[in-house]
Amino acid sequence: MNLSGDGSVDALDPVGQQPLDLSLLDSILDDFRGRPGVLIPILQRAQDAYGYLPREVLRVISQKMLIPLNHLYGVATFYAQFRLQRRGRHLIRICDGTACHVRGSGKSIEAIERSLRIAPGETSTDYRYTLEIVYCLGSCGLSPVAVVDDRVHAGLTPESLVQHLEKLE
Ligand code: FES
Incomplete structure (x- = not known):
């Protein structure tokens, strides 16, 4: 972490070691x-930005x-909509619910x-893919x-x- 001249904090993006542009937070x-009760919208906007x-x-x-x-972490880890880890450019969600499982999703x-x-649950080291397993997408048919x-x-x-995924950049 670096402190720049105006006191703002520069951090490195974990992938390309590009600095995170923390100034995006200013307008958010x-x-x-x-305003009271704004923690969730702040986190949502920050997640949209980064x-x-x-x-x-x-x-x-x-x-x-x-x-x-620690309160921020508590909220960010409680709600499934928030991610503390960077995702890949392509999110693969495979259903392994009962109907899909018996038809060979494994x-x-x-x-x-x-x-x-x-x-499952991992992101490739080049941040191309993230693989998630879900348990019913509501399309069992x-x-x-x-x-x-x-x-x-x-x-x-x-x-x-696999053929489709390999075509994605
Ligand atoms: S079990 Fe896969 S869509 Fe329902």
Whole structure:
């Protein structure tokens, strides 16, 4: 962490070691300053700006809004909508609920683990993919199902899924 001349905090993005632009927080925090009950919207806007909630971002919010850091972490870890880890550019959500499981979703999960070398819950080291397992996407009639970047893949096969993923940059 570096302190710049104006007292703002520079931190490094974990991937390319690019500095995080913490000045993005200024207008977000200005919009909410002095208003009660704004913690969730602040975290939502910060996550929209950075894609997740880096430690340094939470630290700046804590300092500037006078909110204890452990309270920020408590809220950010309580709500599933918040992410403390950076996601890959492509989010792969494979359903392994009952209907999808009996129709072979496990084979697609194994194929991804093998070909992309990531386990469920992980992000590839180049931040290209994040793999998540979910338990029913509400489309059991289309099973096995995956959602990749908001596009639904129905009647999944390991081959079709891996082929599609390999085309994504
Ligand atoms: S179990 Fe997979 S969509 Fe319902």
